[in-house]
Structures are given as structure tokens and as C-alpha cells.
Amino acid sequence: MKRVSLVLTIALAAGLAGQPASAQTLKTIKDRGMLSCGVSQGLPGFSSPDDKGNWTGLDVDVCRAIAAAIFNDPTKVKFVPTSAKDRFTALQSGEVDLLSRNTTWTLSRDTALGANFTGVTYYDGQGFMVKKSLKVNSALELNSASVCVQTGTTTELNLADYFKGNNMKYEVIAFATLEETLKSYESGRCDVYTTDMSGLYASRLKLANPTDHVVLPEVISKEPLGPMVRHGDDQWFDIVKWTLFAMIDAEEMGVTQKNVDEMAKSEKPDLKRAFGTDGNFGEQLGLTKDWFSRIIKAVGNYGESFDRNVGAGSKLQIARGVNQLWNKGGIQYAPPIR
């Protein structure tokens, strides 16, 4: 009797779960009361926890902005650390609602993985880091070197292309997590550590003697990093997309974390549209009328988030460079809110 009832219970559960995951992500998040956000396992500047467990970073800010837009509370986020190896499975299976995890936008990831990229948080490129004591000045001197990479990344593929294209031999050692890769590089198992440039600067901070390591000048690939959501839910896709665009538009329009309330009272037409005084753009997304002010109050505009996490106001000191606004010399460009 016990055996049969157990089987029946399992069968019922399986049957009820037999409905395919439909376009219900926003509703699921609201019911749950929390946004589930896939982040890295600790990359300073992008997503890393401090010793009290508070997550900060550029990718973390995007998640907090979305939580603020939905719940008016940027702390209603559950951060799920994922390694490069299991991040996509976490998204595909529904464990996380979005991946904000310095992931490169490529065609195969946009299609075969069953996911969509919603925008570019950071335009990056891949580089190499070596110990200063090796006296290497260029990536072209790295013939027959040993290279440590994280497995399951575009880094691995670009590395193969670069060395093959320049007729150089190399030995690749691929690890599952960031920590192991860094530890092996530090211990001398490999000569070179390669990942995106921003990752190199961030990881260098985690090493015992950051000044002993030098980042080589070559940038060997394009790495546009951005958030990812699952296929099949257009509303959720739009929400994540327009949250990032709101942050960029805010910087363009001069709205900062400090002057949100003041700007909300402005008579300029583009500000009135953004703040919900004119039109119902928030409702069209499935959010509230004050979605824009919630986002900027929570995390500031794109420039503020950049400076605080990876730029002049952080330990990384990365220049805006290509990530500057389009009308100030960079290529960050968001469509208008209208």
C-alpha cells in the first residue's frame, strides 16, 4: 500500500509539472517575492560578495535595478553564484530568472542555448596576464607557453583561434571555477592567465602580489558582456532590456541618484515621459508608472554604477573608454523612452 501510494504521488507530481514553462517569469517572480539572479563566483567590480555577504558590482547593480523596478526594493534579490561551466544550465532549468554574469554575447549562445541577450553592460575584449619576472612584452612571444583558462567560455575558443592563427603552440589547462584557475596561475602551473580584460584587472586584485603581474597590451577579441534571459518570455525580455536602457538614458539626460526627485518635477518632455508624468510606458512594460525613478534611486545611472564598481571610484580604476556614452566618444547607446 505504501509503495503504491508513493508511486502515485510521484506520478501526480510529474503530471502536474508536465506543463511547459510558459511566459510567466514576471508573475513567478512577483509570487516568489524575490528576483533570482545568476552571478559569478566572485569577480571584483562585476559581482562579488564582501565579507558580510553583500553583493556589489556592475552586474549586481543591473539585478538590483530590476528588483527595484518590480518591488521598489533593491534588496529583494537572491544571488546565485554560478561557475562558467554551469551558468547556462542554471538559466535553462529555471533556477535563475536571468544571468547577469559578464557573459559574452555570441550567436550560438543567442540561439542554441535557448537564451536571449538583452543588451551590453560592458564592451570588453580578451587579454593575457603574465608574471613580470618572465619579461614578456607581447602576446606574440608566448609560443609553447602554458595557459590557464576557465572551461566553457569564449575565452577558450578565442585562445585556440589566436594561437593557431599566429602559428604558436601552447598547453591549455582548463578549470571549472575561477578560484582554481587563479590558484594554478599563481602557483606557477601555467605561465599565462587569460580572460576578458576587465576580468584580468579584477582578478589581479585577488592575487597575493598584484604588482608582480602585468597585463599584456594585446586585445584579441570582442567580448560584449550583457545579461541573458530564457527564450519564450517576451515581456520579461523587454523588462530586463529596458532596465539597462533606462540606466543609460538616465546618464544621457543628466539624471543622477541624487537629483531624481528634483528631475521628476522637470517640464522637459523627455524627462516627463521617462518619469511617467506623460504616457504610460511603465505599464506597457508590465511595471509601475514610476519604474524609472525606482531604478535610478536604487542604483544610479549607468555612469554612476560604472564609476562606483569598475571606474574611478573603485579599486579597478578602469577608464570609461569604449563604454562611454555615444555622444561623448564611446558606444553606449540606448533607444529613447517614448
Added chain:
Amino acid sequence: MSIASRSPPPQFAFRLKRALGGKAGWGGVAFQIVFVLILFWVGYEIFVNASANVETQRIASGFGFLNNNAGFDVSQTLIPYSGSDTYFRVFLVGLLNTILVSVISIFFATVLGVIVALGRLSSNWLMSRVAGAYVELVRNLPLLFQMLFWYLAVLAALPSPRQSVSLFGVFFLNNRGLIVPKPIGEAGFEPFLVAVLVAITASVALHRHARRQLFGEGKVIRVWPYVLGLLIGLPLLATLVFGAPFKIELPQLKGFNFAGGARVVPELVALAVALSTYTAAFIAENVRSGILAVHKGQVEAGLSLGLSRGAVLRLIVMPQALRVILPPLTSQYLSLTKNSSLAVAIGYPDLVSVFAGTALSQTGQSIEIIAITMGVYLALSLLTSLIMNFYDWRLGRSLGA
């Protein structure tokens, strides 16, 4: 108290059971059929659910990805492999690496396990305590930590390539691995190999013939001069007739690493050592229980015949102990093969790391790849069990039990 007659209690459950299943009740045929149908329905639902989800999210599916370019390199490959080979070749590379490390570890684990078991059973107080401490310590620590310990301990102790420890100027030890001169096959390689194989087969046949003569007719034949002659003489003959079998390629330090020569990567060493020592602790206990299971009278009979303790162990105790040792030993071997999948933690490119790790992330087809990986481990395990069960059967036959 009145002695009025009472009717029997309702017995609903009993009557229901009888009505539904006949005399066999819940175990009857009807219920078995229903149970099997429910199982199939659960499996079907799981399959349909997964397919529907994959459809909605438009994740790529099917096995066509095996023909696509992998695009990434692998550090240790037993077959030639480059970045432009297919995912199927990546799968083969991973599979061969797993088999390599499993075979090496099984061999060393068995040898070490038997030694530790005998040590634990010895009458020398120190030896038995040391062996006991080894078993208790190694059995109770998680394998992953032991693996990381060996990897970080092995690596931390070794110097960088530019300061390698060198033996005779041809062997080099550094934290990239052990670099040895590599024999490169020349014209006389195949005949040499054939000669070695023939020599080994002849030696085995000679040994069996001698044994049969000993037990059948009491004739003692000294086999070892013939074996030595065969093992040295036949390959030498092949070399003389067909030419040198290989030339030696010496490793040389060029830039960052050594060029030429063959290399045993430290990941393989750390993995093999960790797996061997861990499984040896379990095997030691199995062997010890097998030896203890043999009746004490057997040992006494052997000693009274004038055999030494070593001969008693080898000729009388071990054959009988093997009946008890083999089934759990098979489990240990299967467990070792599956534990080798932890290689991903130290960067050794085995099947899980390269196929179910990198290839899975690059193609996104989790279901197909995990199914293939599980199928491969199942096949490897079944193959190992098959071999061990065959050996068990042979043993049972020869002991007449």
C-alpha cells in the same frame, strides 16, 4: 460479561485486497501490471515535459552537434586532436583519458590495497597499527579534498621549468610534469611489438604447462631460464632482423616549456595517486575480511605440512579468500571509475571535464550530452563487472564450490 455471539470484524482491507489481487493480494499479477504501467507513464511524462521545455526555449536538440567543430584545445590527448576537430573526437579524447586514469589507478589501488591488508594482519605491532591508521585516515576524508591536497602539494613542491630537477640530463621534473625521452617508432617497431607479444604468450603457456606437470605428474620444471631467454631473445632477434624499433627523442628547454619528449602531466599524477590511495584503503578492508574468512584450520594444516607462512598465504589462503574478496572488489573498481569524474576539479581533461563540462557549455545541449556521458559510465561499469564476474566464475569452477 455475557457470552453473546459476535460477528467477525468488517475486514474491509482484507476483502478489498482479495477482490483486487486474488490470493496473492497486493503482490498479484494485476498489481504488478498496474505498477509497471505507472512507471512507464512517469517516464513518458518526464520525456514529454523535457521535450516541450526544450521546444519552448528553442534550445538546440538532436545529436547533430557531434559533427560540429569543437573550437577548443585539450592539454592531454592519447589520440591526435586539434581545435578544428569535431565534438565527437573531443568525446573520444575524454573517454580515453578516463579509461587511462581508471586503469592505472585500479592497478595501483589493488597492489597497495593488498599490501596494506597484509600489513594490518601482520603480527608486527607497529606495522599493523600504521596500516590501520592509514586505512582509517584515508577512508574517512572526502576524495575531493584528498585530490586537491595531492595536486596542490605535488605542484607546490616542484620547481618551474626553468629550474627543473634533472636526472642524467634526460629526465626532467618540474611543475609542468615529468618529461621523459620519447621513443618514436621506426621501421622495426611492429615486428618488435609482435616479438614481445609472442614472448609473453609463450612464457604464460610455459608457466601453465609447468604447473600442470607439477600437480599432475609431480615433475618439477624450472621455467625461469626459458622465460628470460624468450623475453630477451625474441625481441633482440626481431631487432637484428628488422632494424631498430625506435629512436629516442630527447627533451630540450625552449622558451617557456620543454620541446620534444613525452610528458606526464601533474594533473594525471595527482589524480592517479589520490584515486589509488583512496580506493586502496577500501580494498585493504575487503582483502582483510576475505583472508579472515578462511578457516584457521587451513593455515594450521598448511603449517603442519611444512610450508612457510608465505607459501601458506599464497597457495592455500588466498585462493579461498578470493571468493569473498571479488564481489566487493568489483564494486570498488566501479566506484573508482566513477570517482575519476572529479578530475574536473584539478583540470585533468577526462570525459566529464571535457565533454560534459566544456562541450556542454559551448553547445548548450545538456540533456543529450549528460545522457551520453551517463551511458558511457554505465557501459564502462558493466564491462568491468563482466570481466570480474567471469573471473569469479572461473575461480568458483576451479575450487569446485
